[in-house]
Amino acid sequence: MAKEINTIGVLTSGGDAPGMNAAIRAVVRKALSSGKTVKGIQKGFMGLLNEEIIDMERKDVSEIIQRGGTILRTARCEEFRTEEGQQKGADICRKHGIDGLVVIGGDGSYRGAQALAAHGINTIGIPGTIDLDIACTDYTIGFDTAVNTAMQAIDKIRDTSSSHERCSIVEVMGRNAGYIALWCGVANGAEDILIPEKYEFREQEIINNIINNRKKGKTHHLIINAEGIGHSTSMARRIEAATGIETRATILGYMQRGGSPTCKDRFYASMMGAKAVDLLCEGKSNRVVGYKHASWVDFDIDEALAMQKVIPEYEFETCRVLR
Ligand code: ATP
Numbered sequence: 001m002a003k004e005i006n007t008i009g010v011l012t013s014g015g016d017a018p019g020m021n022a023a024i025r026a027v028v029r030k031a032l033s034s035g036k037t038v039k040g041i042q043k044g045f046m047g048l049l050n051e052e053i054i055d056m057e058r059k060d061v062s063e064i065i066q067r068g069g070t071i072l073r074t075a076r077c078e079e080f081r082t083e084e085g086q087q088k089g090a091d092i093c094r095k096h097g098i099d100g101l102v103v104i105g106g107d108g109s110y111r112g113a114q115a116l117a118a119h120g121i122n123t124i125g126i127p128g129t130i131d132l133d134i135a136c137t138d139y140t141i142g143f144d145t146a147v148n149t150a151m152q153a154i155d156k157i158r159d160t161s162s163s164h165e166r167c168s169i170v171e172v173m174g175r176n177a178g179y180i181a182l183w184c185g186v187a188n189g190a191e192d193i194l195i196p197e198k199y200e201f202r203e204q205e206i207i208n209n210i211i212n213n214r215k216k217g218k219t220h221h222l223i224i225n226a227e228g229i230g231h232s233t234s235m236a237r238r239i240e241a242a243t244g245i246e247t248r249a250t251i252l253g254y255m256q257r258g259g260s261p262t263c264k265d266r267f268y269a270s271m272m273g274a275k276a277v278d279l280l281c282e283g284k285s286n287r288v289v290g291y292k293h294a295s296w297v298d299f300d301i302d303e304a305l306a307m308q309k310v311i312p313e314y315e316f317e318t319c320r321v322l323r
Contacts, residue, residue: 002283005100005122007037009053009093012070013044013077013105013112016257017128017142019265020070020104025061026273027102032058034281039098044105045112046077048089053096065266068145068258074105080112090119100280102273104128104141107305110288114301122285124276125301126269130257133177135307136299137290141272144264146173146256147183153252154188158222167210167221167247169236173256174226178311180256181226185319191221193319196228197311203235207242214245221245271296 008031012020024040031038040060042052054060064071079085093101093116100122103113106129113123127134130146150172161168172180178195185193191213192206210221225232232249240247261269272289275296279287288304290297299307 003099003122003285004283005036005280007039007097007099008277008280009039009041009096009098009101010056010072011041011044011048011101011103012072012074012128013103013109014074015106015129016070016074017130017140018068018145018257018259018261019141019269020128021061021064021067022261022266022269023104023126023128023141023273024070024072025065026270027277028056028061029058030274030277034277036100036277036281037097039096040072043073043075044077044109045080045085045089046075047073048092049077049079049085051092051096065270066260068260070104080115086112086115086119090116090121093121100124102126102276102280106131107134110301110305114286114305117286117301122280122283124279124284124298125288125304126272126276127288127290128269130180131174131177132179133309134290134304135309136288136304137292139268139291141265141269142257142261143179145259145261147180147187148262149256149259150180150184150252151187153255154184154222154224157250158188158220161222161248162220164246165219167223167236167239167243167245169223169225169232169239169247169249171225171227171230171232171249171251173252175228177309178226178228181224182311182315182319185224186315186322188222188224189323190224190319191323192223194223194225194229195311196226198316199229203238207239210239210243210245214243
């Protein structure tokens with residue numbers, strides 16, 4: 001028989017993402033409306049091990065849906081990667097009466113949720129990462145806001161670059177995943193995108209393109225470079241030396257993580273928070289919520305972690321054709 005859950009805990013883990021607050025709010029309010037008690041765990045798995053655990057009522061999540069970041073704060077925790085840390089985490093959950101836990105974070109955080117499930121705490125993961133790099137879902141919390149923030153910043157850089165007839169390299173977030181770069185590449189009309197999944201060292205090709213485009217009368221050349229490739233400043237210096245065209249690098253950095261979430265991030269995060277509570281109420285554990293083919297779905301965490309996400313070839317090729 002499915003285990004009945006009385007107290008639901010919620011935490012955010014890994015990198016923060018705009019929309020996490022909407023997910024926390026949905027978990028709290030949906031759980032309370034289902035007759036459950038709710039506890040917020042601050043600073044991810046580190047806060048769990050330090051017992052930074054607070055009671056959460058309806059009013060505690062008022063006025064947060066429009067705020068970026070996470071009111072529960074977030075952290076990375078090495079100790080939780082160990083068997084002792086995971087056992088201690090499960091014991092602390094039991095001590096505080098937490099029998100169901102919603103973990104909002106990336107795939108590293110799912111591994112923490114998986115470990116707690118193995119120690120008898122029912123867990124559900126929600127994809128919270130600006131990188132869109134979780135294979136079991138077409139949507140992750142924060143990507144929409146982050147990519148719109150980056151797009152707007154790149155539009156501004158492009159205005160000034162065109163006026164000065166410069167070449168610009170804009171570095172966007174994405175250490176292992178090029179989705180922000182790919183989407184901005186299309187949305188900002190970039191001449192080149194450099195992403196970790198597809199990177200081949202082809203700087204000479206870029207240099208030739210810049211020279212040819214300038215001959216054809218193009219007033220600017222925009223290169224979007226993902227963080228995982230990096231080295232934008234030295235790349236700019238080399239391109240300027242080879243082309244004779246003034247080239248500037250801009251690293252957008254942490255601004256892409258912050259700011260008020262878009263409507264999409266608020267809406268989707270709210271649905272995912274509610275769905276996670278539904279799954280716990282149904283006695284489910286070791287599962288992750290996703291959005292696939294226009295439906296709210298859930299997968300076993302083991303199965304979700306085994307899936308591979310690949311950059312869609314059609315999107316990558318189209319980006320190159322449209323430049
Ligand atoms: P992001 O996509 O923003 O990096 P993430 O959730 O993937 O988010 P990680 O730093 O990989 O970020 O993981 C967050 C936390 O989850 C870690 O600090 C650690 O506490 C826990 N965690 C990660 N991997 C494991 C693991 N194999 N076993 C147990 N816990 C883990």
